[in-house]
Amino acid sequence: MTSQDNMSEEHLPEAAHGHGGGAVVGKDGYFADPGLPPHEHRRTDIDEKAARRAERQVAMWFLLSMVATVAFIASYVIFKPGPTHHVYIWPIGNVAPLNFSLGVTLGVSLFAIGAGAVHWARTLMSDEEHVAERHPIESTPEVREQVFADFRQGAKESGFGRRKLIRNTMIGAMAMVPLSAVVLFRDLGPLPEKKLDTTGWKAGMLLKNMNTGEPIMASDVQVGSLTFAMPADLSEDDDDFQERIAKDALMLVRLQPGDIKDKKSADWGYQGVLAFSKICTHVGCPISLYEQQTHHVLCPCHQSTFDLSDGARVIFGPAGHALPQLQIGVDGTGNLEALNGFTVPVGPGFWERSE
């Protein structure tokens, strides 16, 4: 009780002392400890018939679990897997009987064990309240004294304070150990360096159709169409394909030249064929929900919307800047090629982004 009183003294606000009166405040000005309410028995505690009924209920749960386990094994044997076997079960729809019965029976057998245990604890196990007093979490003064004495004696016998050479070299050795981890982590991969600023596109690189793997003739790209392109030197079998396509993916559209509002954007295209980065400038989702009548591109992640007829300007959503455009032209045979790399970093913004 003493520790509890100390705590009250420490934590009660000053104002609590002066106020009050009446039944809830004790003689010394503190709120009286109301203690625990008197214990009330459950029906199963005083009525042997109710207790036996509860016992049967718990046993029923456990028996249900056993039945479900048997049913699990039975349905594993009975139902055959395969697409030809499925039945309609309301409101879930068409399901395979094997999957459905395995899931339901295993679920029931596990749940019934838990439910039986909970019902057992709630009705039959003792629910008498116990009071466990709180004590300060510290050892007795004798034990503490002994520990400090042992420590001082050990320090003295080891000569830690006296032999400074040993002490200093030991501290030095321990300080240096983490260096090996630093070297290992540093070597896990190259630093990003300028990788975020550059892509695989450079002047003279042909555009490759991602459907056919062939170069794209400018005349093949029709008004209203949508084509996906990647650099000609990239192949889906390359080891670094995923790493590169994450920055190099292009979306190729063709607009009526009169529909293009942005002069620079029109100049960077070829007769209305425009090539934009497919990577959203917000958080880098691949973005190609292209509406060919409005020329809007919608990002499925956070609904950023870009107007491809106006230099891929952001017209809605959280994206911070326009989709980068690749300057394209045609080579001698009429195939589309990049006239330049991307002049701004593609994808989401980052600290050192140059623009």
Added chain:
Amino acid sequence: MKKLSARRRHPLAALVVLIFALAAVGSLYAALAPTSSASADASQSLQVEEGKRLYQVGCASCHGLNGEGTSIGPSLVGVGGAAVDFQVGTGRMPAQQPGAQIPSKKVIYDQGQIDQLAAFVATLGAGPAQPLAGQYSGGDVARGGELFRTNCAQCHNFGGAGGALSEGKYAPSLAGVSAKHIYEAMLTGPQNMPSFPNSTMPEQDKKDIVAYVTHTTNSDTNPSYGGMTLGSIGPVSEGLFGWIFALGALIGTAIWIAARTPKAKKS
């Protein structure tokens, strides 16, 4: 006449006039509406002629008498027979009302009439023709899946369930769409869907995509073993279901575990 004049201010007069007007418009429509008689063995020119007649009744009010387009309907010059077959064959045209997007609805022309309309519109300007059955059947499902995820899944969802676009537009579900109409949609780019012409997506690619979509959206070939696909639209509906029902069940169980057991009445 005096009797009629005397009643013109009756509260129900406007209603009666309206009913008469509607009946008149209805019977006029019934008289002028396209009939479903079409001779199967009509020659090409006869088909164009019939198509033009149908066009002038059903389409010209929005698309202009010669398909030149008006302020409410785009020009049909150069859209080709495939576009007509898709738009009319899925019931999108004739449109019921303008809006963000013209939805698919009940088809009101039979295939013979659609062919006639397509034949007429094809004469307005060169465009993609209606495909033959061999052009859209017998594709490779696995390869079609790859192509679908590259070209189509961004709007139509990986399972072809469709999805929302901006300002009320949407990519419709592909379930139950016929192979021919999927092929024509890719070829012509209806409404806001971009087109995927044969020059950048060869016919074989389209064939494979059609095979994938048909396979994936059909519950006979691609049954849902667990049931309850929740629209196959991924984490949004699944997350919502999880939050409401799975968490709800967990909370209910927790409340049951922690609830006070009923006490016996004080004796």
